Amino acid sequence: MQFASGKSHRHGSHSGRKVLDALKLRWLPRMNRDSRNNARHDISTCPNGYSPVQQGSTSSQSQRLSRPCxxxxxxxxxxxxxxxHIFxxxxxxxxxxxxxxTHICRYWRYLARQTAALWRRVALDxxxxxxxxxxxxxxxxxxxxxxxxxxxxPSRTRRRDAMLANMSTVELSMHLATRHIQRWRSLSxxxxxxxxxxxxxxxxxxxxxxxxAHAPALRELRLVHPFNDDTKEFMLFDGHAPHLSRVTLCGIRLIWLPSLFQDLTYLDYTHHGFTKGREAAAELLYMLEVSCRLRELRxxxxMTGGRASLVFDNxxxxxxxxxxxxxxxxxxxxxxxxxxxxxxxxxxxISLPSLNSLSLCTKCDNDHVSFSRLRHVRRAIPPLPALTRVTAEGPWADTSFLSSLLRELIGVHRLTLASQRLDEGSLRILVQALYARAIAGSPLRVLDVGQCGTFRAREIVDAVERYQEVLRLELILPRGTCQADGAELAGGCVTSTY
Incomplete structure (x- = not known):
């Protein structure tokens, strides 16, 4: 058998490489282009709502996509x-x-584009x-x-331009969003x-x-504009939002239709300020009469709302x-x-037969403010047979008011105070009321003063220790308070039992 010389062998291998190079140059760009087109076609032809995650099976399209090693x-x-789910x-x-x-890798981009729930949140601007x-x-x-x-x-010269820009942004954004009003789950x-x-x-x-304008899928509505000066009443969604259950309002007047608001379970209402006194109370009572299925009401x-400018004759x-x-x-x-x-x-x-928790709060930063109408509030509070928790902040934490409240609401077993106004005399009044409850057989179980400051908490501890044999009270104190032996940490506070 004859063998080719080394020179001819090298020449043949060189010519073979030329052929392979020619084939690569001719066919590889076309193959890559066809594969890219096929991948785009596969992704674009997926039916609406299709997701390999939702279907629970791996499609041929996802198999073509190379996952990282x-x-x-x-x-x-x-x-x-x-x-x-992490996405x-x-x-x-x-x-x-x-x-x-979508910018991590090709496979993540495919998963993201096929998961419709990933794109449901839209923050318009x-x-x-x-x-x-x-x-x-x-x-x-x-x-x-x-x-x-x-x-x-902005400066005075640019204030008008800024106002026009704000109105333009709101108008164009809402025009884009209202095209999909039938799919709204929440609006904020x-x-x-x-x-x-x-x-x-x-x-x-x-x-x-x-x-x-109907919103058949709407469940939550949040409309907040504390500086509103428009007294107009708005009727939303043509009165049709059958699944609406949570509403937060601030600085707006709405026509309170039963078809919209009769199934509410949560209402956070900041009064617009265009009415006051009896007019504001009548407006709110009608809203509560319509939304009688509420479970949580705020x-x-x-004082930042609009000026009282609406007066009703009847x-x-x-x-x-x-x-x-x-x-x-x-x-x-x-x-x-x-x-x-x-x-x-x-x-x-109002009648509140199932009320379990009452919170009396204030946003006033002045610690020296006193509420002169607390005695009227005490007389106006309806019977609360199911009440077990009371929270009082700032001027609401008046010990005379709370003592009279605790004497009648014998079911209350937890009291939370958040005030820097407590002095020795007011603490004596509160402790005497707690002592009277304990003697009557309905003692208070928990007194939370974790937000009263360390100095006030020490005074409360001294006042409670005098009646520790009768009260048997669990105190929640701020961290750093000198507590009795056997105290334990509860979150950021100190828990002591007396």
Whole structure:
């Protein structure tokens, strides 16, 4: 057998490499182009709402996508369902998280684009093309719409331009969002810019008396604008939002339709300030009469609202107390120098048979403010047979008021105080009331003074120790307080038993 010489062998291998190089140059670009086109076609032809995670099976499209090597990155060993769940949790904290996920690798990008729930949160601003991309990828999933317009103080020459820019941003953003109003799961508008008639600009598309304004999937509504000066009443969604259960309002007047608000379980209402006294109480009582299924109610009267400018000739109070049989939590709050008279009127005309927790709060920073209407509040409070917890802050933590309250509400077993106003005389009154309850067989179990400051807490400890054999009280004190032997840490506070 004859063998070719070394020279001819080298020449043949060289010519073979030339052929391979020619084949690569001719066919590899075409193959790569075809594979990219196939991948794009596979992703674009997925049906709406399709997700390999939701279907629980691995499709041929996902098999074509190369996952990173599992032995190099442990996170790639996670199942797709768990990985997508992590993405969704990240999107709840950061609205830009879905975009970040799509820039990690090709496989994560595929999972993100096929998970509609990942794109449901939309925080509207001037980047309309970005949010339109979110709307497209959310497919048929329900949406969480947010719009925040923060206030700023430009110079006088630019104030008008800033107002026009704010109105333009709100109008264009809401115009884009209302195209998908049928898919809204929640709507949150938080406006703090001092722009006139801003509610009218933001809600004009939601107040159309037509079927196109219905919100069949809406569950939560949040409308906040403390500097509103528009006294207009708005009728939202043509009266149709059958699943609405949570509402937060501040600085707006709404027509309280039963078809919208009769199934509410949570209401956080900050009064708009256009009415006061009996007019404000009558307005609130009608709202509570409609929303009689509330479980949690928060009422706030703020001095930052609009000026009282609406006066009604005929003020109609309900003939019988408004029944709130499901209400278990009530919070009354104000930043005024005294208790609003509307609170007193409301307490006189409601019935709270299931109320479990009562919170009396204030947003006033002045520690020297005293409420002169506390005695009227005490007389107006209805019978509370199920009440077990009371919280009093600032001027509400008046020991004379709380002592008379505790003497009649024998079911209360936990009292929380948050005040720097307690002195030796007021503490003596409170301890004597607790001693009388203990003698009567209904002792207070827990006294939480963790927010009263270390100095006040020491005075409370000294006052309680005098009756420790009878009270048998559990004290929750601030950290750093000199407590009795056997005290234990509870969170950031010290727990002592007397």
């Amino acid at each position: 599992p032995h190099r990155r442990p996170i790639t060993r996670l199942p797709d369902e768990l990985l997508v 969704i949790l990240a999107a709840q904290d950061d609205v830009m998280a879905p975009l970040t996920v 001037s980047r309309l093309r970005l949010w339109n991309y979110y709307f497209h990828l959310s497919k048929a999933c329900t949406l969480d719409i947010e719009l925040r317009l923060l206030s700023h103080t 508008l938080q406006l703090s810019a001092n722009v006139p008639y801003l509610w009218n600009t933001a809600l004009v598309a939601c107040c159309v008396p037509d079927k196109s 009422l706030v009267f703020s 003020i109609a109070f309900p003939s019988s107390p408004v029944q709130l049989p499901c209400l278990t939590y009530l919070k009354l709050s104000t930043d005024a120098s005294d208790i609003p008279s509307a609170f007193i009127y409301i307490l006189e005309h």
